[in-house]
Amino acid sequence: MDDGTYALVPRDLPLADPFHVSGEVATGFRGGAIVVGLKSLEAEYHEGARMRVQAVEEDGAWVPLDEDGLIAWSFYHHLASARDQLVDQGHDIQPLFPLRFAYQPTFALDFLGVENAAYVAGTGSFVIMPDAFDGVPLAANAGVVRHEFGHAWFERLTTAGPIAADSEVDPVRALNEGFADMVGSLLLDDPAFIDPSLPLPERHLVPEHVASPELYASGPKPVLSYDPYALGSVYASFMWNVRLASSPEEALALAADAVVTWATQAADDGYRDTDRFVQAVLDATEGDLHATSCQAAGRQFPDRVFEGCP
């Protein structure tokens, strides 16, 4: 709701086929499987059966008759409203649609960095796993759905040009998670958007996060030993500071442009230097916003010298 709280409210769903949860935004599936293609060595989603949402009409609104139907329709709604917001703000995201989402698919291998609602890199597909806690289900959390959509958008921003950043490489994962948190926080104008589902103070963007050398991925590491969220939160809280000095729309536009700039420049070093994202944001700002952003960057990245800042 507008005050940031959650409630069950009637929604207009742009759904051509509500029973199967299918429309111009996405199509939902029961189960299916995430596998790694033998030739491509990349993740693929093998679709499961169609969803089947039974619902009852109550005071002119349709109410799903089970929790999974409620979550599927909520997820679709949040994805649709995220799309509408971004299109309104002039972002070129329409080619990403329609997307797919899979309820509780099986995984043919351990899935890296799994979240209860997650975007599977390279597949145009989201997975939704049942939650084990009492808060708003992640797939029904407006900010979490925007965060996950942020991963799909990040993938498009970094691969639309001639450059293909591998979003699964550790340094890129940190910026990827940071960008996804920017999308969640800036579209909702809420620096703590995960909280209705579960309190995660370490992901709050206020107070600001500060980078330190151990937050950066260094050298080849065992799978899963690197935490991309810590550095990601530094980037996202830096953009939150930029937002405080401008507007959510302007900050998000700066972030999206800076991801493209970073990806285009960063081929030589294997995309390791993600702080160039911050430099690209600073380069795109002027006047008071530039000065305030430079101050924030100075506080949050104490070991880095940014060009163009006093």
Next chain:
Amino acid sequence: MIALWQLGLGVDATALSSASQVELAPGGRLWVGTARPVAGPLALGSTLEVQGTAYRARTDLYTIDTTFLRAAPTFDLNVGDERACFQLGVGPAVAARLVSLQGGGLDVDTLRVEPGARARTAVDVAFGAHGVFRWQVALTTRASQLDYDAGIGLGWRW
């Protein structure tokens, strides 16, 4: 030769299809059956089962209570003798599902009656003069959904 009448009570693990997965819940089952020998180890019969389960989905946002009851008569083929018998049954089914959804100003109670068909396979093993141990698995359709259940139970036959 197979006993003519049987009355039983059992517990099930039920897997009821939802919009996108299955809801696992414990359930209970009552059955009454009859069988008539036809030739050798074969007997024909019928069973009426009544099954029930209830479960709750709760978050800070909503509570959804589901109470589920199903009646299913099956026509059975029995193979075996008094000590052990294998049973295959098929027949129509009718389910009644009461869903109560509350949260955020919504308070919806709705009763759905959903027809379907049921197929089940059971093994009966006798103990004592009248006791029967039953193990069974079953598949049931319900409107557009497919449900599963597996259970054990104790019967009395005469």
